[in-house]
Amino acid sequence: MSWRDRPALAGFALYLAVALLPLAASLVYGGLYSLGIAGLLAPGATLAYWSRTLSSPELWSALAYSVYIAAAVVGLAVALALTLALLLRDRLGAGWLSGVLLLPMALPGAVAGFVIFQTLTAAGVVGRWVAAAGLPALTNDRPGLGIILAHLLTAVPFFTLLFAQVADSERLTEFTALARTLGAGRVQRLRRVALPLMLRGASSSIWLVFVVVMGSYEIPLLLGRQTPEMISVLALRKYAMYDLTQKPEAFVVAILYTLVTAGLVTLVMAPGDRKGGRAA
Amino acid sequence: MRGAGAVTGRGQAGKAAVAAVLAVASLAAALAAACRGAAPSQDLSALGWEEIAVRARGSTLTMTMWQGDPYINAYMNGYVVPALKRDHDITLKLVGGQGSQITAMLMTEIEADQAASAIDMVWINGETFFQLRRIGALYGPFTDRLPNARYIDLDDPFIRYDFQQEIHGYECPWGNVQLCLIYDTGRVSRPPMTREELALWVSDHPGRFTFDNAFTGMTFLKAMLIDLAGGEAELAGPFDERRYIECSTRLWDYINGIKRFFWKQGETFPVSVAQLHQLFVGGEVDFTMSNNDGEVDNKVLQGLFPDTARAYVPSWGSIQNSHYVGIVSRSAHVAAALVAVNFLISPEAQLEKMKPQVWGDGTVLAVDKLPPVWQARFKELPLRRHAPQRSEIQARALRELDPQYMIRLYEDFRSHVVAR
Amino acid sequence: MAALGVGAACLLPILFLVIRSEPGRWAAFWRADPGLTGSLAVSLAISTMVALMATAVGWTAGRFVAYHRRRRALLLLAYVPFVISPVVAGVCLLYFYIRIGLSGGVTGVVAAQLLFAMGFAIVFFQGFWNEEKRALEDLARTLGSTPAQIYGRVLLPISRPMLMLCFFQTFLVSWFQYGLTLLIGSGRVRTLPLKVYDYLGEANVAYAALGSCLLVAPAAAVLWGGRWLLARGTRDVS
Numbered sequence: 001m002s003w004r005d006r007p008a009l010a011g012f013a014l015y016l017a018v019a020l021l022p023l024a025a026s027l028v029y030g031g032l033y034s035l036g037i038a039g040l041l042a043p044g045a046t047l048a049y050w051s052r053t054l055s056s057p058e059l060w061s062a063l064a065y066s067v068y069i070a071a072a073v074v075g076l077a078v079a080l081a082l083t084l085a086l087l088l089r090d091r092l093g094a095g096w097l098s099g100v101l102l103l104p105m106a107l108p109g110a111v112a113g114f115v116i117f118q119t120l121t122a123a124g125v126v127g128r129w130v131a132a133a134g135l136p137a138l139t140n141d142r143p144g145l146g147i148i149l150a151h152l153l154t155a156v157p158f159f160t161l162l163f164a165q166v167a168d169s170e171r172l173t174e175f176t177a178l179a180r181t182l183g184a185g186r187v188q189r190l191r192r193v194a195l196p197l198m199l200r201g202a203s204s205s206i207w208l209v210f211v212v213v214m215g216s217y218e219i220p221l222l223l224g225r226q227t228p229e230m231i232s233v234l235a236l237r238k239y240a241m242y243d244l245t246q247k248p249e250a251f252v253v254a255i256l257y258t259l260v261t262a263g264l265v266t267l268v269m270a271p272g273d274r275k276g277g278r279a280a
Numbered sequence: 281m282r283g284a285g286a287v288t289g290r291g292q293a294g295k296a297a298v299a300a301v302l303a304v305a306s307l308a309a310a311l312a313a314a315c316r317g318a319a320p321s322q323d324l325s326a327l328g329w330e331e332i333a334v335r336a337r338g339s340t341l342t343m344t345m346w347q348g349d350p351y352i353n354a355y356m357n358g359y360v361v362p363a364l365k366r367d368h369d370i371t372l373k374l375v376g377g378q379g380s381q382i383t384a385m386l387m388t389e390i391e392a393d394q395a396a397s398a399i400d401m402v403w404i405n406g407e408t409f410f411q412l413r414r415i416g417a418l419y420g421p422f423t424d425r426l427p428n429a430r431y432i433d434l435d436d437p438f439i440r441y442d443f444q445q446e447i448h449g450y451e452c453p454w455g456n457v458q459l460c461l462i463y464d465t466g467r468v469s470r471p472p473m474t475r476e477e478l479a480l481w482v483s484d485h486p487g488r489f490t491f492d493n494a495f496t497g498m499t500f501l502k503a504m505l506i507d508l509a510g511g512e513a514e515l516a517g518p519f520d521e522r523r524y525i526e527c528s529t530r531l532w533d534y535i536n537g538i539k540r541f542f543w544k545q546g547e548t549f550p551v552s553v554a555q556l557h558q559l560f561v562g563g564e565v566d567f568t569m570s571n572n573d574g575e576v577d578n579k580v581l582q583g584l585f586p587d588t589a590r591a592y593v594p595s596w597g598s599i600q601n602s603h604y605v606g607i608v609s610r611s612a613h614v615a616a617a618l619v620a621v622n623f624l625i626s627p628e629a630q631l632e633k634m635k636p637q638v639w640g641d642g643t644v645l646a647v648d649k650l651p652p653v654w655q656a657r658f659k660e661l662p663l664r665r666h667a668p669q670r671s672e673i674q675a676r677a678l679r680e681l682d683p684q685y686m687i688r689l690y691e692d693f694r695s696h697v698v699a700r
Numbered sequence: 701m702a703a704l705g706v707g708a709a710c711l712l713p714i715l716f717l718v719i720r721s722e723p724g725r726w727a728a729f730w731r732a733d734p735g736l737t738g739s740l741a742v743s744l745a746i747s748t749m750v751a752l753m754a755t756a757v758g759w760t761a762g763r764f765v766a767y768h769r770r771r772r773a774l775l776l777l778a779y780v781p782f783v784i785s786p787v788v789a790g791v792c793l794l795y796f797y798i799r800i801g802l803s804g805g806v807t808g809v810v811a812a813q814l815l816f817a818m819g820f821a822i823v824f825f826q827g828f829w830n831e832e833k834r835a836l837e838d839l840a841r842t843l844g845s846t847p848a849q850i851y852g853r854v855l856l857p858i859s860r861p862m863l864m865l866c867f868f869q870t871f872l873v874s875w876f877q878y879g880l881t882l883l884i885g886s887g888r889v890r891t892l893p894l895k896v897y898d899y900l901g902e903a904n905v906a907y908a909a910l911g912s913c914l915l916v917a918p919a920a921a922v923l924w925g926g927r928w929l930l931a932r933g934t935r936d937v938s
Contacts, residue, residue, distance in 0.1 A: 007851070008767075011760030012774070015822060019815040023780055026792035033792075040391050040415055084706060091703045099927055100707045102868065103714055106919040108876035108893075110900050111912040115713045118720065118905060123562030125716075140548045157710060158869070165861055169828060201830075204775060204823045211782045222555070225548035226493060226698045235787045240380035242407055242687045244387070244414055254785035261783045262776070269772055344887060347895075348902040350729075375887035376898050385883060388791055392798035398886030557903030584904045 027258065034251035041245050053252040058227070058234065062253075063260060065228040069144050070214040073151040074206060078199075080152070081159030085167065086194065092164040101157040109150070113219040116150040139223050146223035147230075151213050158209075159202070166201035167194075207268055211261050231257045324615060329427055332615045337369040339616035343401040343605075344377035348554070351578055355639050359632055364623060370616050375399065379408050386417040386608065397610040400617045405603045406443040407495075409451050410683055412606065419607040419614055421449025426622040433646030437679060438600050444517065444682045451604035452621050455633065456642035457572040458600035458677055459499050460591035460668065467566050473595045475504065475534065482541040488566045490543035493698075496553040496571050498689050499599045505531050505689070506678050507596035519684035528688070532696040539697065549698065561585065571601075573673065574640025576666045581637055590666055593673040600677035602644060627654045636664055717916065721909035729910055736895065736914075743875065743891040744918060746806065750813045751871035758821020758866055759859060765822060766829035778822035781815045786879055789815075794883045804886040812884045813877050817870040824866050828859070868923050875919050892918070 032038035036046040053059055085092070092098045107115070120127045120138040130138055139146040167173075172194060179189045199206070220230040229237075235257065239250035324332060347353055356374055364370045377385070382402050389397055404412070412418045423429050432453060434440045439453045447453075463471050472478040482489045491497035509515050509527040539546030543565050550556045553570065560568035561584060570576065576591040605624060607617045623629055627650055630643040647658045663669065730736060765774040781789070793812060794803060802808035833855070840850045856863075878897050881889065892914065899911035 005764065005767075008760045008764035011757045011762075012764045012822075014757055015761050015778075015818045018811055019781055019818055020777060022793060022796055023784055023789065023815065025796055026788055027784065029792040029795060030788040038391075040387055084702075088703050088706065097703050097707055099924060100710045102923045102927070103710045103920060105868070105872065106916045106923060107713060107912075108872075108915060110878075110897065111717070111915060112713070114900055114908055114912060115716055118558075118909075119716060121559070121562065121564065123559070123564040137544070140544060142547075153713065161865060165865060166827070169862070170830075171832075201827045204827045208779065208782060208820065208823045211779060215782065215785060217786065221551055226694060232786060235785055239384070239787050239791075242411065242683065242690070244383070244411055250787050254787040257785045258783050258788070262779070265779050265783065266776060269776065342887065347898045350899075350904075350907060373888075375890070376894065377882070377887055381882070384791055385794070385886065388794045389798060392795045394798045394803075398804045398888060552901065554901055554903040558905055561903070561905070579903070582904060584906075 027255070030251045030255055034248045034255060036248055039248065041247075043245075049248040049252050053249050053256075058229075059253060059256065061228045062231045062234040063257070065144070066214045066231045067264075069147055069151075069220075069230060070210045072144075072148050073155060073213045074210045076148065077152055077155035077159050077209070078206060080156050081163055082195065082198065084156070084160045085163035085198070086190075088160075089164055089167060089172075092161070098161060098164075101161055104153050104157045105161075107154055108218075109154075109216060110218040110222075112150040112153045113222040116146055116153070117222055120146060120149070140225055142225065142228075144220070144224060147220050150219045150223060151216070155209055155213075159206070162202050162205055163198045166198050170197045170201050172197055204269075207265055211265060214261055215257065324425075324618075327615075329425070332425075333368065333619055336613075336616035336619040339613045340371040340373060341401060341613055341616050341620055342373045342375055342399045343403065343620075344375050344382055344399050345403040346378045347374070347376040349578075351582070352639055355633060359638075360624070360629065363629070364620055368616075368619050368623070370620060372620060377402075379404075380411075383408060383411045383415070383417075386412065387415050389610065390415060390417065394610070396612040397608045399608055400611040400613050401620060402606045402608060403454070403603065404451065404606055406601060406680060407683060407686065409442055409447070409604060409606065410445075413450060417609055418450045419609045419611065419617075420451070422607060422618060422621075423447075423449040423452045425618060426452065426625065428622050428625045428627075431627065431645045431649050432625060433644060433649070435646070436644075438677065439602050439644050441679065442602065442604065443680045443686075447604070451606040452625060453602045453644035454605045454624055455639075456600065456602045456644055457574070458593065458642075458670075458673055459496070459503065459569060459571050459598040460573045460576070460593055460673070461500075461598075462560070462568045462570060462576050462585070462589055462591045463566060464560075464586055464588050465590055466586065466588040471567075471590075471592060471594075475507070475596060478594070479534075479538050482538050485566065486541040487543050487545075489541070490546075490549055490556065490559070490565055491569060492551065492553045492556045493549040493693070494552050496556075496569055497549065498686060498693065499571060500569055501531065501535075501689055501693070502681060502685065503596060503598045503678055504534070505685070506681070508534070512678055515681055515685065516679075517682070519682045519688075524685060524688060528692055528696075532692070535697055536700060539700075546697070557584075571599075572641065573670070574636060574642070574664065574667050577636040577640050577664050580666050585666075587666075592668055593676045595676065597676040597678045598673075599680055600674075601680045627651075627657075631657055631661070634658070634661060636662060636667075640664070640667065642670060714916070714920075717909045717912045719909075720905060721913050722906045725906060725910065729907070735890065736892065739890045739892045739895055740918065742806075742889070743893065744922075746810055746813070746889075746891060747871050747874040748922075750810055750817050750874035751867050754814060754817030754821045754870040754873075755863055755867045757818045758825045758870070759863060761818075762822050762825025763829045766826040767834065771826075775823070775826055778819050778826070781819040790880055790883050793880070797884055803884055804888050806885075806889055809881050809885045809889045809891075812880045813874040816877070817873045820873055821866050821870055824869070825862065828862050833858070864926055867926060871922055872919055876915070 029038055033042070034049055036043050036049065088097060117139055119125050120130065122128065122131045122137065127138065138149065175193050175197065176189050179193045184192070215232050216230065217232040217236065220233050224230065224233070231253065235250050235253040238253060239247060327335070345356065361372045361374070364372050382404070386397065402412070429452070432439065438456060440446065442451070461471065472481045491500050505527050506512055506515055508530045509523065515523060515527070543559070550559060556565070556568045559565045570591070573591060576585060576589055579585040580587055580589055605621050607614060607621070611617055625644065627645060630645050631654070633639045633641050634643050643658070647655055650658070765771060765778065768774055797803040797808050797812070802811060836854055836858070837850055840854045845854070876893060878893055881891055882894055896911040896914050899907045902908060
């Protein structure tokens, strides 16, 4: 192993020890719980919880709804952020704008949800105009617009700053200048140089946000409806139920969620993979 | 050079993988070999109260409580904590936590064989009490050992029974509340008193009424369920499936009949009573409700509700129940916990708590059992201005039902009302 | 023009919070709970520690992942903390932490928060290490630099902006971590967010807004302070 790689390996080993191992063990424990093997009131190995949960429609609608919300948030956030990053690239950097952009990022999910609810609910500052104009409600609504907006509040600034950084790091200016000298038009430069460069550099962060939005809890709790509900809301509702013997069902939902998101991430990362792994 | 690098790279990854597998395996093995930790010896049965008080001195207690109300926090932080420190040299630390959170934590502690629990006292209501009893997380019976327990009104069925079952001394009553509907006299001139009047009112004012999907809303529905069943006696005692189906069908028919006049056309309901309060304050709905009959006074004093807010109990009645304090079975400071609970049910602490400007929580003490000087002080309490007097609404107080009714209401509300 | 619009849009939520929290109440609120200053200090310490460690790990481990042959597999491992549902990550993790004695203390809370912070940092950085950085390293090495010099004088300066952004984000990941901190700390480790989160869910909008300000203000201060440091550093270099 080259001397240069020692700190890198050490870093990854630390991650392995502190994060992956306990989480792997937790997943195993959660699995045992869902099978009725582990747990204080465990009845002994059984597939009953799995079959009951898998056959309930609320689980599948929760999964589908979560994917929809995550896709909507990421799609809109990336589109908006790309536009902003390209438009304002020279203003960002060390300027006041990037400082201001940091502000919404300082809002945790619960606060973003609170702000959106208070402003957009029918009695809120903005909501009353929306209601007066006869537009559909923006909170506790079926398409989950309130949920999406609350997530966008933090996602768009983050992505904007990230895309700006990536553009610098991937030398966007040089490449677009090169493309222009080679005769590429504006749209072509955008489509074939700027967008791929920025998306490639930020892709892993983009999918991370997708995963995080899928599993979000406080925002959909406040701004969503009883049905459809997002997957973490469902899991925690099942976990907090009065009947303690139903707890394993919550673990079934949790494990299914893990499998689905892990599967999605694996699928998505495969085609977009860059050939960056040459060892020597 | 390239080949050597490739081999080294693969070798490193392989070594890391093997190491990881071994680590997980050994971790699992180590944990499977359960090392039973012994709970600290807390056999206080031989000790008298004075000895318990002595043992309690210098202890640090951790108590979980709902911290969402600044007035309750002020009562605890500003009155209870200093008094315990001053009179008994006990340091009380207050920690946020309620209901299922507490159960989850204690359950995990037991599953992981933790010797001494991280918390000592818990502020709970009936649901949590039964869950904790189920997993053996409560210490007891202990209420009989508390000197101040002789003042507790155990003849009052609302205090002695929790969710239709005896508490057997495993939790100590702390306060007593009754559910009330809250409205603004400026917006609503005649609040509906019967179910028919309510149905009429919502159809005349669409979108202005709702209730929450959580504890308070379900408690509101429970009272209606009892009324539709024909009275308390019908649903008393253990859960009866047949009777439940009968009454709940009538309940869902009634609700579904007027659902379209609710807020958001009854397609969704506020997720918590706090959200319902916010809708009320914002003017989006005209009614809210609270499990605590004294809460409206409190909220008006806070400046949250308008001065024109009033609370009342409709003619079909509402649930009255007590809330309790429990001691964790694996607590390392049981003696101090006993002293602390004893203080909480002392006449002075209960009187302070009952003042409308402090908390407004009903007392669990039988005032006529108290020494005359205390009786006088209780009678001198300022009258409630926005909340109904207890004497007025006592006649319409209903007892909590068996826990199973609550479970079914939660589930069936989702499937029979929300999902329709 | 667009910049002004964007700037205004970013300021609006904060303004809303400040106005809605009725600043007249602030003094009373602070007085009502004497532990707030202490928990502020604790929270800042914990989050700074977590952010520093996570950024360091992300910077190095991200490099390990990016240049590895099995890059994709290793990257997927970095997603694991986010892919695991809070139900499992919370209660099951608590079970193991109790068993190994990590529960109820600051160490446990730091370790639990590092779970998410490190995963985030690795994902964040592995998009950063590309062929060009690699070429730079090789160039420096052929020119005879020692490893320390390569890291210190070549890689570190060009990584600065990303390091700062990562520090900010991991700080926030830690600062806003509520559920896991409550469970693992068994309520004993009282961070400011923990104390304040209850107010967020409550009926009194003014208190909720005030709580939000308390949550957001220190975070924003750290973000800006770091930015200022970065700007100063860049000025020194040029």
